[in-house]
Amino acid sequence: MGRPQKIVTRRRSIAQQAALRLAFSLGLLMLLVGLTTALIYRIALNKAADERIESLTTFLSVRLSELERDWELNTRDLRVRIEHTRILEQANNFTPQLQAYLTIQGGGRRYSHLIVQDKNRQTLFAFGRDYANLAKALNGKEPGNWLLDQASGELYRVFTEQIWLGDKGTGTILALFPINNALLFQLTMPGVLLTSLHHGQKIASSEGQIGLDMPQVPQAAGAKLETREIPWGYMDNNPTTLMAQTPVKGLFSPLELSLGVSAVPLLDGLILWFTLGIWLMANARRIKTLGVAVQEFSDQQAVTPRLKEQIASAKQGKQDEIDEVASAVESMAVSTVKHEQEIQRYRENLEVLVRERTRDLEAAQQTLVRAERLAALGQLTATVSHELRNPLASMRPSLQVIKRKLPDAEDKARQAIDRIERNITRCDQIIEEMLDFTRIRDLTLAPVALDSWLTETLADQKAPEGIRIVREFGLGDLQVNLDPDRLRRAVINVFDNACHAMEERRMQETGNYQPQLTVSTQRGDEGRVEIEFVDNGPGMPEEVLAHIFEPLFSTKGFGVGLGMPTVKQIMEQHGGGIAVRSQTGQGTQVILWLPDITATPRPGTPQEEGE
């Protein structure tokens, strides 16, 4: 399983991102809620102020009407009372009387000035502070509704009544009511600034001189100032108005407002945090833990305790999508490990299989090579045997003729003739061996009692003198399927080799060496039938042992090196085999084994069949 390639990028955990996004959304929420609340608050204030100023306008209009009516009645009442005293009917010096009459009314009078004019509008009497300018202004003129004293800046509402002057006829009484700060102060109410305007000029303010000095009504930054102008009275072309101004007075101080405005989004934020934020952070941590688990698996490629711990931590016992993903990751890890193990097993088996197949191939190649060599050898042997046997066959009668012609030949000549005859025999044997090895025949199997058969076979062999042959047969009457002729060749070859080896050792050793060949039969593993030859000859070194089954390999001074390969060939034809163990200086053990008695010997290898 290949490891995922790590991409080096700036890492930002999902928890961090979630926290950032949550913080951003909370901040945005707070801002929006704050702004919305502030906007709603301001709109509400403005609406309240609008309604308040409308109510105030109505109230002040009514109040001004009442005031006008009150002043009008007050003037009429004053006229009646003065007429009742008949002071003005006194032609001479009514001034002190009227002055005293008005003085004792004290501060309770509503008018500030009272002027009495005759029918020609000439002033007969004036009462009030600094009346001279006012009396002069009204002299000889039709009184209007308003009188502005240019010197003091005072504005007066003028009410006029006809009054009886006795001998002087009907005159006029003018009551002047000041539109001053005090009047507006009494008319106003908290939070409302009243200003009287005459032809647009400020005359008086409910805030006094400070109110008149103010360029505008102080108000909070951004607050709305509601302003209404109310006509003073119902006369046409009224130059005087009452201006009512009320700032949109905040219900809360800036601190309270800030706290209030921020409290809602703050609470919302807290609620959002506790309901969503913590949950989101917890799940982000779970996802992060899941990531750590995946990384752990990626690093370790195994289901480690830490991986299990991280998976469990990611699950948190909740049955949701993350839990499903965690379970999937866990299953994937387990499954991956399992598959990895299987793949590993497959890989290992494959290696064994490859080794086996390689070995088989090598064996097949060796077999092929050997078969090729044997084929070549067989062809060569056939040719050589054919070419040699004929001369040898002609030499043998010729040699008989020589022997008959020279019956009294000298010893040396006779010895030479005998030597020739032995070598001819020897050459025949060699040819026979070569033909026997190369000309592979089909086996002719027959059930044979092995021990009896082996006893007879060994009895036919003549061991060199001094070699002790020990027989230890253990198969009894066991019948074995075999080709007696071919197996005999194998037995004889092994027997001869053992004898030759022991002879060789006896010739080399001077001590008390007693050569012995033990031939035994027994049942081996898996029902095999074994014929074992154990000699105490010189044994073979490893390098020799490795080549004893190679054709034409021989350590002896005679022979062509086909004995052991022929033995092996014969045993394999029987479905059995040969095992050789040898130790230098100790001897050699050769085991010829046949398969189970019920097994059927192989009919022969392809090249054998071909041959």
Place this chain on the structure above:
Amino acid sequence: MSKQFWKFATCLILLCGLASSLAHAAERIVVSVPGPRNISYLPIDLIPKIGADKAENVQIQLLHTGGGAVALNNLMTRNADFAVAGVPAAMSLKANGGEVTVVAPVDDAPLFVLMVRAGLKGKVKRIADLKGKVIGVNTSTKSSKTTSQQLAELLLKSGGIASDEVRIVPAGQSWEEQSSLLITSTADAVMGDEPFASRLLADGQVFFLANLAEPETVKGIAGSNFLHAAIETRNDLIQHAPQKVEKMVRMLTRTLHWIATHRPEEIVDTLGVSDPDERNSLLLSLKKYPHAFSKDGKFSTSQLKETDVFFHAGNADNPKALALRIENMTDDRWAGRKK
């Protein structure tokens, strides 16, 4: 020259012009004061006459009233920035919940005369003889009792007359008001001010029954050396326009200094009194009472204590008045203090 330079120069000129106009715009101060030409409040009438207001870049407007209580009412109802009234009247207002503060003294000695119309000569020889008579005093208001009324009650009380044994009528504080009451017999006696009393006396219209400037009279009056006329203002004005108070006190101090350094004739001339009788009576009063006004415009601690005594004596039946101390409604940060 670049356009930017000309723009800059224009802005500079406009700013200079604006600053100059702002610097020269006189501040308007409205003072409500009894009078006119009542000797106790004469320094206030003199302020615009000697140009003390212009020296402070102030445009002063005087609202004359028929009594200190009315002046205080003008103050309370925003008709005026300052009121000049007797301190006992201001204390009466304070005791009734009016937020008023005394910021500077005007007088040094209270000048009141209880005068009786000449027609009662021989019939009224002492205060006790006023029983059943009509007494005119300076106009009071619902929330404030004038100093002259408080004094009248003390005098009547000293003469054994209860407040319900006489009829009190408003008398005003101008010549026309006070004289008309006595000439027309609307009132039998008036707690009058100078110089109106001296003028009526000179005209033979009245005779004096008591004079606060005479030791014989003050013997039976507790705290008779109380602080009479003083400048009072509202607490909100002190808070929002303290510069007005500062200028008002400086104008008064300047005027008091001017009075102290000028002869009575110069004072009368400066006031522009054209009526010979009025001029003579005023001149006479100024000469008669050389210590009428404060010399330096500073509060006197001993005089303030006298004022407490007088006010408490005249309002013995009012627990709020008895609990009030003049020190608690005095702000001497501008006028200063002496012993």
